[in-house]
Amino acid sequence: MFQPASLKLDSPSPVDERLRNKYIIIYFMIITLSFLPVSFFEYFYIRYLWKEDTYWIFFLFIPLNIFINLYILQLGALSFSFLFLTIGKLIHYPKEGVFIRDINDKDYRYWNLRNMIKKWPLFIMATHPFPWLKNRFTLRFFGVKIGKRTICDNCWISSEFVEIQDNVIIGMGSTILSFGIEQDKFIIKKIIIKSDVLIGAKCVLLPGTRIEKKAKLGALSYTGYNSILKEDSIYIGNPAKLKEKGVKENF
Template identity: 30%
Template sequence: MRRTERYPVKGANSLWQIYKTVSFWKVFKNTAIILIARYTPFMKVKNSLYRTFLNMEIGEMTAFAFMVVPDIMFPEKITVGKNSIIGYNTTILAHEYLIQEYRIGDVIIGDEVMIGANCTILPGVSIGDKAIVSAGTLVHKDVPAGAFVGGNPMQIIYTKEEMEKRNRENF
């Protein structure tokens, strides 16, 4: 089970009530910063924008590829370790708005993690150090450190121990 806080709503669906949960001006500012960063080819500039204006925790030498979308409403709930790669067009969500409730959860991505292109990371998950997430994966649960995962739904393809064995055999 993902680690999210649940907030029930009454009446219209939770997304219809968005500005009761988060300030319009915060969403407006975050949207502008994310749009600028999505198209910025300079990693240091991107990371600086995310740290300064979105309050994201990002480790040194981490690279966000072209078109990555961090959560627009709660980017401060995202932590990425050092020397990680977030692949092209990946979306990192820290919220989900449902019909009768909305949920918010921290996303923690470890050190030296490789996330392939076109992934979606749902709120409340943790991706362990040195894990590899295959392109196109829906990360809906925690990823153990050193594991290689992929698919929709996400499955463990190789554990850390199996990956280490494969690496030893290939060298």
Template identity: 45%
Template sequence: MILGAQPSILWIWFYWNLFNGFSVSFFILFPFSFIFGVLILILFSAIISKFFLSIVNFIHPPKEGIFKRDGKDKDYCYWSLRSVIKKWPFWLARQLSISYIEIFLLRLFGAKIGKNCSLHEGWIDTEFVELGDNVKLGQGSLILSSLIVHDKLILKKTIIKKNAIISMHSVVLPGTKIEFNTVLDALSSTNIEQYLDQNSIYRGSPCRKVMKKKDIKNKSELRNLIFDKKEEDRYNKEILREEAKELAVPFHLYISSGWFIIGFSFVLPGFLFYVYIFGLLEPFLLSSFITINSLLNFTTSIILLTLPLIFIGLYLLHLFLVALFTRIFYKFADRRGPEQGVFDRNLDKESKILDYYHFRSFLFKYPIYVFIRSPFPWLINWELRFLGSNKIGKNSVIEECFLHSHINLGKNCYLGTYTHITNHLVDGVYGEENLTFFEINLGKDSVFEALTGALPGTEVGQDSTFIPIGSTVKFDELKGYATYSKFPASKLDKDEIKDRLGEELKNE
């Protein structure tokens, strides 16, 4: 972070000198200058990361295989180290939502990405992945070359050839080979090392070939396949009408609490930022011109090296204040909200206790988002413990997933990308439904891989692994020491594990 930020700092310094302080032109051009500075930051952060990654790969070259998920296993440790090294530039790139930058980084760090590929907010592992030309990824799809199963880490090269389409919310598991012009349908997943034939459409979890791909030239035929008029007629305005009710928690409390948490979390960091810029940075750095002598000056060098640390410190202060202010409001709502149970959500009746439940859920959203999407996502464990909303065991890892309060994790648990563990479920027709609200407990060493989930009241035993795509049902009780998949979640036998994960893991 520190080394990669230096060119951006020099650019801002040059930009300040260019206009000699504030002016109309300074403010008009500043957005363009800022974006350019961010692009420089991404580029040089990537170069520095690539440098350190090359050293790590020279010491211990990456290799495919099945490794022990243990600190004593070198392959697992170096895989974790490689992931950490690449984290910062990829985090920066994803803030801009420009897929070309992410594709550039993937290529830089060793993934083979063909021409005209479209990511569309899909997730791609950064090594042992090869995409041909014109590959299209649907929103929320995942291309994986790594998978955690119980105490094992699986690393296998994934190959997707040209003109293939991976539809939304589908998962390609490690070792998969997809031939050209093939479609993996939505909400589908492959097996490890599965082979998908060319010019075909695959569907299901695990996916199976359903038909050969053929062009549909008649638009009306395609429209009839997608839209069913009978389905449209099932719902009318009378069924879907919403009837207003008076809220026990006034709407302005939502607005004011959200404004307070977000707004005031920037006040102190913003003030300190202002003091730092105009009390130290402007008189000792920005006001002087960029020369060789100024760059070699000891004071200048200290400022340049510590500036990223100051910004990181202010950002961490912002995160802490978000957690602190949320904790205050959350405790207020939690004392008035419901205990576990099933509640009537009939919109014709006032339900004070449920209003506080919804208010509590509202408070929970922003801090989860701001922590899990930060450059320091591991702080989510601290935040959840600090809020008092969840019990999080030691060494548990929470990836970029969807999480609610009253979700308790034992030691060494793992929640993969796009996992959704929810404490509530709404049952029934809109306006006449019930809300089921119960906590979820995951035993130690539990693994929920990408695109898996659990519903309210679930109890998961020790050493359970969920592989894509699958979920529990309400009040599910899983004994543990097993591998699960599908919906509702079912224990896989040895033959199913062999089919999905390969011969080497059939006894897991």
């Protein structure tokens, strides 16, 4: 909620440097296209409200105008990146697995491309000051399933291969990674977090983690690859180990 000055809560989407320069044109195209609806809106706003004798109406609605413009920009960026993503998916459908970390590998290349396409909408989402249409809305657009009443605005969530159900609380500064890089291997695996799960502050979930209902993960701990946290139990440590089965309230 009160994120540090240096932190922009952009979800983890690194792009390989070798591919960044090659496909930078797509990134700029999305940025310019997303400003088009904003300029259209602004044109009509000035055209119809800037009139003699009624300048006060124009000035009265300027704050609202800026507020609306911000969300038009965000939605524009989202829809254009969605368009590019669907084209990308038609060419090469994203799938889980272990790949080679090399730009000639098709899966790795297209994963980087997808991250590049998502960068701009995620950046706007993370930087604008209003608390609406943040992480949950944006990530739902990219196909991440996030349920009702979840607190997930102060953490980094990977933008694909994540499923989060209802009533989940994810602590401040936690990171949910559905991808991992191990030497020359590149791993993508789905993370599933079931309902009523509580994840503490500054946790790290590695790819393939599966958290069952009502499980609790203590602060400052991380889970291993493909680890399963069982129902109604508390996990703490590096990597997370079972501390207690069957949670009871001691008060």
